[in-house]
Amino acid sequence: MVISLQEGLKVDRRYPAIIRAEQTAELGFEVAGRVSMVAVEIGDQVRKGAVIARLQADRLRAASNEARAQVAEAKALLDQYEAELARQTQLRSRDATSGRAVDDAHANVLTGRARLKSAQASLDLAAADLRDTVLRAPFSGLVIERQASVGDLAQAQTPIVTMIESGSLEARASLPVDVARALRPGSSVNLFVDDLVFSGRVKSVLPTVSDAAQSATIIVSIPQNASISEGKAAEIAIEQSVSGEGIWVPVTALVSDLKGLFAIQVVEEREAGWVVRRVPVEVLYSSSDRAYVSGSFKGQAEVIAGGSHRVLPGQVVETKRVAGRSVEPTP
Incomplete structure (x- = not known):
């Protein structure tokens, strides 16, 4: 492929997220006593104010x-x-x-x-x-846990059932601090769940920072009609700018260089023919099949898209084009 420099780019970077209910509550009695009735089971939908349990x-x-x-x-x-x-x-x-x-x-x-x-x-x-002695639902929602049965001695403020609010979901993700702080409440982001894509909005960026990972948590609101289950794994796509002049190359063009860095090999047209030259590069961004790299590139060079391990810098080769504009060396 012919080298074609460009000045920076915008990319969507994905970060793992988890789907949570906006409200989750562990419900317990304010007083101790023996449980005389539990009116719900796991999976029950209950309305706000409905009786959950009673004490003697x-x-x-x-x-x-x-x-x-x-x-x-x-x-x-x-x-x-x-x-x-x-x-x-x-x-x-x-x-x-x-x-x-x-x-x-x-x-x-x-x-x-x-x-x-x-x-x-x-x-x-x-x-x-x-x-x-009467425990009522603080909001309409779904019972996801039941921790007590009739006859149990319940201590004050010990959970009897756990509920999540119906219909109100949010996604939580840990992002690098600089990425999280660049977001503003109301910003639109894409949320990927399995093969589905939903549009969400940044609800808040939590001010606390994880010292170990140097990350901050963002909370993204999810549309009410989104068919997503609580606890589901997801990914949040954040558009970011990658600065610096560079080129796109297939990941198959990357070879190991000194000190764990990367390089690409190019062929340049000289009097002797097409000559291999190794160019150290910095990977500014990568996806599953290609990478955006910066390095010291010259005008008429072409990137070796595959088979770089078969040739050495300075070697004269013949080339053949593959996949349109990519080249592979033929020693």
Whole structure:
């Protein structure tokens, strides 16, 4: 193939990604207790607010009733204190009681109000604990794990089931830091899943960087109608610019050079005929079948597309064209 220099290029580089639900929740009770009912199985679709599971609530119901009785008692006592304060205040206006008695009655009212407030707080806490014996779905979605059965003793905040939100998926990928930070929320990217291609948009670029890999995570939103399963492997294509003057060559044209670098071999027309010359190159970009390389190239040279291992630099060869403009040496 005849050398044809170009100044840089734009390429789509693919990075591995994983499909995740936008919302995943491990649902558990806020209080400990024995599980009396689990209403879902793995694979069930549930609506927001639907009952997922229940705990035995006898003791908590009794505690709530006791707290309610304490509130009633505190209210009755406060009513007595307030009535006594009113009576002592009236007597004081007629100079029929001491100021000390009025002060004592006022102090009793303050104490009664504090006791009622404390009793009400205890009732609110008991009512909340009682409500927490019923576990409900925080959003509409799919049950993907069930970690408890009827009769199990559930600890507070221990997962009972795991849910993912229905219909809302996103892709997460780790990119080199400079590539990730060049993206902006709203940027369009292509997402490859098996043989399908979807158009997604960059939702966010997480500010944290992995020290080991020097990579940053991007999150790409996926169209609602995309037929993709959660947990699926994917690839995200990011358009990037490759700077530097270079040429495209088949990967079969690359040969090993000194210190683990690469070179290509070219044939140049001289008086003696076509002469092989080795050109060290830097691979700026490569795909499965070709590479974009830079090096010290001259005008009328042609790249040896295959069979480079059969000839040495300085050797005079005959050539034959293959695949259009590629050449192979014939020593």
